[in-house]
Amino acid sequence: MRGGYTGTYLDVNLTTSQIEKKTVDEKMIHDFVGGGGFSARILWEEMDASTDPLGPENILILMTGPLTGTLAPTGNCWYVGFRSPTTGIYGEGRGGGYWGPELKYAGYDYVILRGKSEKPVYLNIHNDQVTLEDAGHLWGMDYFDTTYKLEETHPGAKVLGIGPAGENLVKSAIVMSDLYRAGGRGGAGAVMGSKNLKAIVVYGSNSVRVADPEGFKTILDEVNKTIYEHPATAQLMPDYGTACLVNGMNAFGALPTHNHKSGTFDGAEKISGEKMAETILVKTRSCFACNIKCTRYTKVDEGEYAGVESEGPEYETVNAFGSRCGVDNLEAIAMANMNANRLGLDTISAGTMIAFAMELYEEGILTQEECNGLDLRFASHQAMNTLLQDLAYRKGLGDILAEGVRTAAEKIGKGSEKYAMHVKGLELTATELRSAQDSGLGHAVANRGGDHLRPWSPAFTLFGFGQAEIDLSGTPDPIVPEDKARVVKAMEKAAIFTDLNGMCKFTVLCNTLSPAQLARLYETITGIPMDVERLETVVERTLTLQRSLNLYRYGMKPAQDTLPDRFLKEPAPSGPAEGKVNELSLMLKEYYEKSGWDEQGYPLTERYETLGLEFVKAQLGK
Amino acid sequence: MITVTIKVLGPLIKITGASTFTMDLVEGTTIWGLLEQAFEVYGEPMKAEVMNGAGTDLAPYYIILINGRNCMLMHYMDTPLKDGQVIHIMPPAAGG
Structure with missing residues (x-):
């Protein structure tokens, strides 16, 4: 059964x-x-x-x-x-x-x-x-x-x-x-x-049935052992949470700073996971059935942000409200994090939009009056927290930003588009895309737009977390485009499967669990046969269907598989990628080919047949 | 003599007592040489954290960056250091 x-x-x-x-x-x-x-x-x-x-x-x-x-x-x-x-x-x-x-x-x-x-x-x-x-x-x-x-x-x-x-x-x-x-x-x-x-x-007061309890117990022991022995899931994430990345990303010149102008931030240490652990961290927590325990519970006891209390902030949030806005005040970031949670705002997009507005203000495109009277220079954390509220309640500039950074730039005009950091309208995330070329590809092809989790390939290209089972070993060079499409395709298998199976992506983010282990967990719980080959087919089928939705239902063009000019045309001003741009076109070509898409980025007709997507093929052109 | 800036992350900060410090080295000193001198200053706890059990290589997933570039992309532990460089000694990092 x-x-x-x-x-x-x-x-x-x-x-x-x-x-x-x-x-x-x-x-x-x-x-x-x-x-x-x-x-x-x-x-x-x-x-x-x-x-x-x-x-x-x-x-x-x-x-x-x-x-x-x-x-x-x-x-x-x-x-x-x-x-x-x-x-x-x-x-x-x-x-x-x-x-x-x-x-x-x-x-x-x-x-x-x-x-x-x-x-x-x-x-x-x-x-x-x-x-x-x-x-x-x-x-x-x-x-x-x-x-x-x-x-x-x-x-x-x-x-x-x-x-x-x-x-x-x-x-x-x-x-x-x-x-x-x-x-x-x-x-x-x-x-x-x-x-x-x-x-x-x-x-609910029912339970979820496990089809093969004995088989499940065996694979459960194995995967728990893997998690407890892998440094990412056994040490770094439990000890410092996801914000353990701040210092590391900064070291690689990959910590987006000042609306993605550069990848190094002088104040990184002040907003790092290490600093959080010695200052505002109260205790760690976990979600249901989690043995990684990355969640931080934090509280600010003194100073202008005293009383702030919340889970987080996570790495993405620290970056969005921190270095991207030029803010090196961890308590101010904790305040923005708590309020974003209360208001029901995506911290990544909200931070991107405030950083965008800050750059427009510094460039003279927006006046103080147009910024709701705020002196919106980079690093002004009080102004950042005020604008966050204005965003949720659509007040003044907040009303314009509430449409998303792409539409906001269209409304503001005056050349502001070049400062809008998004892919397909979704705001960018916390990886500098010249210092991690592969992540530029991942963001450009993600089916929901500017997304860092399809997969988070810098886990391998920067931090060296490879996996023999998916042929990722050695030391890749993150600032060159060669071989990066292969890396992204290899890591997609497990990353996308956890978008389907109900498990947290942190079990695979650093290649901790393998596709074979995920397949075995699925098979023992459901009783439905699954192996690595089938898992790969399910993943490719899903990605191709999502892309087909975008292309044939929603009017997306493959030319939208791109990045802001900041990454493609403005050389990195500092860090290890200094003088370099993201060489996306080289990686895209290889990625399309490996995905079974034509040179323009449309899935090949035969691809629909091999993936069992005949229902899509039958409706093409309709 | 040359002077390099060392930045350490994660559990190493507790061992060294500071996340950033400088070291004066003889010209031509490699990463190996740098680590040996650091172990003399910060003792066995640092060596146990950074090196593998046999002391023959870095511990798994440990990374050393020279000006933001993985030393594996140069001559690994035999890479000679230059005056003014920033050296990161990094435990495994993860997140998202």
Whole structure:
């Protein structure tokens, strides 16, 4: 008997308040595994070019993977799929915590949300009982208070929801769960807000079946041993959290600084994981079934930011509100992190937009008056924290930035486009793309736009975490383009599979677990045969379907597989890549070829056949 | 004599007591030579952290950068150092 999946999903129409329980399609399970695979498959059926991302016709899918809620290490992920209002293309995200497992325990693999409620509501899932409840008293409340209120009303339940940013349709609004877990870059929170849906409360008392308990126990022992013996998962992440990267990235000249102008920051040590550990760190925490424990719980006891208390900030957040904004004040970054969580904002995109505005201010493109009266120079952390609030509430400049950095630059004009750091409309992340050429390729081809996790190849090209099983060994040179497409393709296997199976990407980020181990975990839990070859096919099938959605449903052109001119035309001003630009075109050509796409970047017709995507092929040109 | 700046990360900071310090070296000193002198100053704890069990090579995943470039891309431990260079001694780093 099969395990992993509950086999049931919820289809919720917010316009009609109709809630249906439906059976998960068997073929979809076998072909797409879960998470981002399921969402791409469902969106392909339901979306077309005319779908307004913030209209009732867009759907928001909250998903899990087959390993979510099991004791597979980090089996805690939920995923969200949608058409992004920020980019206009495929949108997806993931979050950890406890909400995903709870949804499985309530009996559901995923929830489709469609339509738009007339008034604010929240979805209450209590095992079989699923109802829409009035959320008038919650609308306008920040995400933390929303959670506290709903936890009072529904003891023991887990809460996923949005903050004011989502209600205000801010394009960098995100979906939050378990107070501090976030997912859905590209405006998932705005899509949820557009539906007048404030939260999804889940309580479950069932369990997730494991098909082969003995086999699972054997592979579980093996993968736990691997995790406990790998320096990234056994030492660095537990000791310093993801912010352990700050000093290392800075050493490689790969720490984006001053809106990506350079990759080295003089104040790096002051905002590093090491500094966090000796100052504001209170304790470490973990998500469900996690044995890595990267989460930091921090508290500021004195000074102008006294009282700030939150989980994080993570590396990406430290970079976004830190060196990218020229801020070397860790407490100020902790404040921005806490408020972004409360407001339901994506810290990466929010930081990118504030850094963009700071550079425009320094370049004289924006005046102080146009910056809501703020003296918005780089390093001004008070101004940064004020603008963050203005962004969530669409006040003045915040209203312009709320449309995303690409659209904001179009509105502001005056040459501001060259300072807008995005790919396909999604704001860039915390890797300098001249110092890590491979990451430039990863960002350029990611299906949701400027995304660092497809995969985070600098784990190998900078930090040397290779893996014999995927033929990554030796010392690659990060500042040359040669062989980088092979590296990105090799690391995609495990990275993308964890977008489907319910496990946290940190188990594979530094090539800790191998594709073979992931396949065995999946096989023992679900009872569905899986090996490395099948896993690779599932990954390629998913990536090709997501790309086809972008190309044939959402009107994306392959020419959008590019980077801002800052990386392609402005030589790095300092660091090991000084004088170099990102040589993307060389890497793209090789990547397309390895992916079975033509020279322009369109998947070859025969590729659809070999990947079992005949349903896509049949609709091409329609 | 030449002077180089040493930057250490992670658990090494506790051992050296500072994340940044300078060392004066004889001209032509290699990474090996630098480490030997550092071990004399900071003792067995630093050696145990940076080197493998046999003391013959760096510990797994340890990286030494010369001006931001992995010394593996030069002559590894035999790379001669020059005046004014910044040397990072880095334990494995991870995150995202």
